Amino acid sequence: MSAENDSAVGEQPASKPKEPAKRASRGGGAVSSARSDKTVDRTAEAGVRGAAPAEPTPTKATPKKAGVRNAGAKRARAKQVAGKKPGAGVKTADVVEPANKEVVAVQPATRKAAAVKPATKKVGSVKPAAKKAVAVKPAAKKAVTVKSAATKAGAKAKGAGGAETKGASPGAPAGQPVGGKPESHLAMVRRARRINRELADVYPYAHPELDFRNPFELLVATVLSAQTTDLRVNQTTPGLFAAYPTPEDLAAANPEDVEEIIRPTGFFRAKTKSIMGLAAALRDEFGGEVPGRLEDLVKLPGVGRKTANVVLGNAFGVPGITVDTHFGRLVRRFKWTEQEDPEKVEAEVCAIFPKSEWTMLSHRVVFHGRRICHARKPACGACSIAPLCPSYGEGETDPEKARKLLKYEKGGFPGQRLSPPPDYPGLPAPPLGAG
Numbered sequence: 001m002s003a004e005n006d007s008a009v010g011e012q013p014a015s016k017p018k019e020p021a022k023r024a025s026r027g028g029g030a031v032s033s034a035r036s037d038k039t040v041d042r043t044a045e046a047g048v049r050g051a052a053p054a055e056p057t058p059t060k061a062t063p064k065k066a067g068v069r070n071a072g073a074k075r076a077r078a079k080q081v082a083g084k085k086p087g088a089g090v091k092t093a094d095v096v097e098p099a100n101k102e103v104v105a106v107q108p109a110t111r112k113a114a115a116v117k118p119a120t121k122k123v124g125s126v127k128p129a130a131k132k133a134v135a136v137k138p139a140a141k142k143a144v145t146v147k148s149a150a151t152k153a154g155a156k157a158k159g160a161g162g163a164e165t166k167g168a169s170p171g172a173p174a175g176q177p178v179g180g181k182p183e184s185h186l187a188m189v190r191r192a193r194r195i196n197r198e199l200a201d202v203y204p205y206a207h208p209e210l211d212f213r214n215p216f217e218l219l220v221a222t223v224l225s226a227q228t229t230d231l232r233v234n235q236t237t238p239g240l241f242a243a244y245p246t247p248e249d250l251a252a253a254n255p256e257d258v259e260e261i262i263r264p265t266g267f268f269r270a271k272t273k274s275i276m277g278l279a280a281a282l283r284d285e286f287g288g289e290v291p292g293r294l295e296d297l298v299k300l301p302g303v304g305r306k307t308a309n310v311v312l313g314n315a316f317g318v319p320g321i322t323v324d325t326h327f328g329r330l331v332r333r334f335k336w337t338e339q340e341d342p343e344k345v346e347a348e349v350c351a352i353f354p355k356s357e358w359t360m361l362s363h364r365v366v367f368h369g370r371r372i373c374h375a376r377k378p379a380c381g382a383c384s385i386a387p388l389c390p391s392y393g394e395g396e397t398d399p400e401k402a403r404k405l406l407k408y409e410k411g412g413f414p415g416q417r418l419s420p421p422p423d424y425p426g427l428p429a430p431p432l433g434a435g
């Protein structure tokens, strides 16, 4: 009969003698409910004494008695074994303290000690101590781990406070190895796209910063922008296009006159050669029109992939990434690529973004490079994408000092275009010679 059945019987005093006996063996509750039958109770108690070993119901008395008997048997066996193998007892006594000798002297104690390991460890004076000492080791390791983590955190903090640690950011170290693992490609792509979204919020008015009215003007202006600022080009080209408005006009110009006009842009002799050469090529090979294909554009004198992509993206609406000095510097700081070669940079960055984003991404990144993330002293303390940038700390991190480094409309200064788009929030650039 199961225990549950026994209890149920106990709640309803039964006249059968066997049932109370079982109830009594279970404790006071059952007994009190069967007080009316003392004879049965006595029978039950007798039953307990007599039938305990056979009764599967656990009682306190039964294991003790069994334990005593077992202990007696063990002692007897111990005496036999101790007589035969005195060495075993001595050995144990050496390990265990004298307080335990009484137990150890009897061989079963050795067994007991082996069976109840924690007790032996507590009693033992040397070995457990040694074990404890060993057990400290992991703690020491932990301490070292914590220390190194703290050191890293300290280093990051240092980086955030200055330029000592490159790649430390104020929050999570974006793009930095976490737990020794480098950033996965997927994580980098996600971070890159977040940066693009953030830059789109910061520069909703991003645009090409060269003034132009048609593809020809944009092509010439882009060639002239090498090794100088867009502002200087914008200040120079109005005079040039006033004198030579078409490719035919420029191709037929006196080189010395052209040199004189474009002198402010630097490298004016080489640039004169380029723009007059491409004007002649447009006249001779493309009917005086700028071609709308990359492979045609790059065949023109002085026109590389960068210039071709600027023209395609902004004059023809063909998506393209323009890798100029700002773009290359920033995407390496963002850890989107480690390439130095502009063509490889272009290929790797193109792979991160959908084609539809290429042209505007170029403008946003260049805007950020010109206004905040400068080559020599980036204004990290005033940078909205600092939490996403692994290079936070390369520049000024103090917000007040960083704000003083901002350029163009972010710093309250005129932009680079003399005739900027209507949504441009800054001031138009002054014409050449105005200051």
Ligand code: SF4
Pocket: 333, 372, 373, 374, 378, 379, 380, 381, 383, 384, 385, 386, 389, 390, 391, 392, 393, 394, 395
């Ligand atoms: S200014 Fe500093 S934080 Fe911002 S993108 Fe440049 S390096 Fe990164």
